Amino acid sequence: MSDLLGTMQEILRDLFDDDELIVTRETTADDVGGWDSLAHINLIVALEDEFGVRFATAEISSLKDEGQNVGALLDLIERKLAKE
Amino acid sequence: MGPSSRFESTERRMSRHKAAHIDLGEFFTGGLSTSSFRKLTKAIKEEIAEGRVESAARAIRTAVQPDLDLQSSLNLHRLIGRLGDAAPEPARRIRVAVVSSYTADPITQLIELNLFARDVRAEVYRADYGVLRQEILDPSSGLYSFKPDYLLLTPSWRDIVHLPKPGDGGERARELIRTEVADWLRLWEIAHERLGCEVIQDTFVQPAWRALGNRELQDPVSLGGTIRRLNIALADEAPSYVVLHDTEHLSASTGHWSWSDTRFFHVAKLPCAPASQVDYSHSIASLVTAKLGLSKKCLVLDLDNTLWGGVIGDDGLEGIRLGQGEAEGEAFVAFQEYVKRLKDRGVVLAVCSANDEKNAKEAFEKHPGMVLTLEDISCFVANWGSKADNIRTIAETLSLGLDSFVFFDDDAMQRSLVRRHVPEVEVPEVPSDPADYVRTLDKHRYFQVVSISAEDLVRTESYKANAKRIRLRESTETMDDFLASLEMRERTIPIGPMEVERSAQLINRSNQFNLTTRRRTLSELKAIIEDESWLTRCVFLTDRFGDNGLISVLLAHRDGAVLEIDTWVMSCRVLRRGVELHLWNCLVGEARRMGIERIVAEYLPTSKNGLVQDHYRKLGLDLVESDDTGRTKWECRVKDAPTPIASHHLQSVAS
Known part of the structure; x- marks a missing residue:
């Protein structure tokens, strides 16, 4: 498990109060109970705090779009980190 | 540090302390970091699992701090749910309705949490967002079947109906503000008459941007100027059952741009940046607490390194750092000035110091940098006994409940001892830099007020007199003589x-x-x-x-x-x-x-x-x-x- 994915898993476990939660790149919001739009905002805030990145409005709102999953989110973070 | 190593160390530590109750002092030392917070959460879960709900509830209450981050706050809120029916009976139960132009789900949870921290259980009703006026005007709305004790109205400036337009003169602009105020007065009146509830009304927050630049304040039709004038007019006109909650001040003290991270307004109609919701809810809860009469009444102060720098017993009158001309000495003066202002409006002050009384009092009597005088202190205890015992003595002397006390001491061990032995007393973490003392104490909003009565202004005299009466009772032969x-x-x-x-x-x-x-x-x-x-x-x-x-x-x-x-x-x-x-x-x-x-x-x-x-x-x-x-x-x-x-x-x- 990459460090990024591991941290993501830790944050999601915290967020959804589930110490057993297993997160892969293929995990989508529908796979995790309680991952609604408000939980998603909390996730965004936690990721911004953790990695010191900033998500654009469109990036925050595109959660429910087709093809969105944890992998896509991680790639986005990686691209943001690479720019710094 | 990878997540797995963090996890293991937590495990090891917890198994070592398995039998012990949660030692909150340990978690707070050096501030609440993410990892210490995770440990605390885990320990609280364990307490709940093992049926020690009292201890778990106390830990949750103590962990709620004004500067806590959003995620930790929401996690604590979830832990309250885990307490379930086993939760200890709170001091008060109330019903709060939140009627907002925004998405109010997070603040609803955070208000519940912050009230829980003050031993108040709130059942909270949240109206759908954006139906503020309808909710109040329509007698069949959810608000009226819920019947709240407190109604929180949180509009945004976008809800202002009577905004002046460019070209409107000063007279027209003032007229529009009067009309707008009349509208709100009517909404308050309707809610109050139908429900008999108290109303908490947010002030309008100015946007961070200023289309008219610096001209906003003076221009009669600018948005910023209008919002300021409207807020003041609402405060002036508010009847006694309405309290204006000064959200505009919260936003300003955070910084308007950071307060209103507009991305989250566009995405989810959140009232402010997600993180700002924590401070907002803390502030609202403190106001409700004050309305319930549960604000703190007495501030117990340590002396050495709290009111001045250094140790009076060791460094002597000339050696302590206090007064103008030296940076740290000035920071202690600023803290004393803040404390004096609290006292002037009715907070009772007490001193609890490990010192010889003579040394301790000498600083008050002779040091030119002292702002506080012995007259300001309703009960002065300086000895070498335990602070926990001394605080109990102060409570008895002043006839005040321990649960109305705040203890402010720079010494982490004293704080920890007081937390353990007098759990009723609020003990804030004290930062190492005295320049941060005022902020720390102020942010906790322990002494929140909704009104100031004539009694508040003379309270110190009254409690000082009471301490004298008790001393007299001790010295008087019979009760009858005493009363005479x-x-x-x-x-x-x-x-x-x-x-x-x-x-x-x-x-x-x-x-x-x-x-x-x-x-x-x-x-x-x-x-x-x-x-x-x-x-x-x-x-x-x-x-x-x-x-x-x-x-x-x-x-x-x-x-x-x-x-x-x-x-x-x-x-x-x-x-x-x-x-x-x-x-x-x-x-x-x-x-x-x-x-x-x-x-x-x-x-x-x-x-x-x-x-x-x-x-x-x-x-x-x-x-x-x-x-x-x-x-x-x-x-x-x-x-x-x-x-x-x-x-x-x-x-x-x-x-």
Whole structure:
């Protein structure tokens, strides 16, 4: 498990109060109970705090779009980190 | 550090401490970091799993800090849910409705959490976002079936209907503001009339941007200027059942741009940046707490490295850092100035220091940099005993409950000891830099106020006098001599408009001498004093040490020839002075005049009013009913009502 994915898993476990939660790149919001739009905002805030990145409005709102999953989110973070 | 190593170390640590209760001091040392917070969460879960809900609830309450991040706050909120029905009975239960132009789900949860931290359980109703006016105007809305005690209105500036346009002159702009204020007054009035609830209204927050640049403040039609003027007009016009919650100030003190991260408004209609919601909810909860009479009353201060830099016993008068001309010395002066302002508006100050009393007092008497004087301190304790014991002594001397105390000490060990041995006392973490002291204390909003009465302004004198009275009692031979030496004068009158605010305060703040612990909002009490079926009395007391102000309230309800004592409260400062006997005699006299045949009364036990469980027995009433919760009912016939001898040292003065 990459460090990024591991941290993501830790944050999601915290967020959804589930110490057993297993997160892969293929995990989508529908796979995790309680991952609604408000939980998603909390996730965004936690990721911004953790990695010191900033998500654009469109990036925050595109959660429910087709093809969105944890992998896509991680790639986005990686691209943001690479720019710094 | 990878997540797995963090996880393991937590495991190891927890298994070592498995048997121990949560030591909160350990978690707070050096501030709450993400990892220490995770440990705390885990420990709390364990406490709950093992059935130690009291300890778990206390840990949750203590962990709620004004600067806590959003995620930790939401996690704590979830832990409250885990307590379930096993949660300890709170001091108060209330119903709060949040009616907002925004998505209010997170603030709803955060307000619940922050109230829980102050021992208040709130059931919160949240209206759908964006239907603020409809919710109030439509009598069939969810708001009216919910019937809140408190209604929180959180509009945005986009809800302002009467905004001036460019080209409108100053007169037109003022007229629009008047019309807008009238609209809000009507909404408040409708809600209050239909629900009898108190209203908390957010002030409007200015956007961070300024289309008119620096001209915004002076220009009659600018958005920023209009919002400022509207806020002031709302504050000026608000009736007594409305409190303006100054969200505009919260935003300004955070910084308008950081406060309003507009991405989250566009994505989810959040009122402010997600992180700002924590501070907002803390502030709202502190206001509700103040309305309930549960704000803290007394600030207990350490001296060395708290009020000045260095140790007076070691460094001497010349050696301590305090006063102008030196950076750190100035920071201590600034803290003292802040504390003095608290005292000036009614917060009682006490000193609790590990020092020789002579050394400690010398700084107050002789150091030119001192802002606080010995006169400002209602109770001064400097010795080498345990601070926990000393704080108990201070509470007894001042006749104040420990749960109204805040203890401020730079020494982490003292804080930890006080947390452990006097858990009722609030103990904030104190930063290492004295320049941060003011911010730390202020951010906790311990001493939140909704109104300031004449009594608040002279409180220090009153408590100082009380401390002197207690010292006198210790030195006086007999109780009778003591009472005689007090030269007491009392005045007992029906509660009128002049007395209603202080009477409501007393009803809501008294815990010990309180027979039924029925709380009443200001508006409820106003309705009672207007209602002819109610008999109300309040008692003022002065003595040679000063004016005690309004110290007792009695509310009785008449039903035909029966008079039922609904509420009887008295300030514990004036216990054992014969005041309650006197008030009973007044009541019996009045009952005779009214042609009442029977007086009935009850005692409802709480964890705090054991003091008065035999009150009616002592007055000579007959016990007619009791149950296994400790609740008792009493009565007597007026024609043979006992009239105990009130203290002959209590001299009545004409009202």
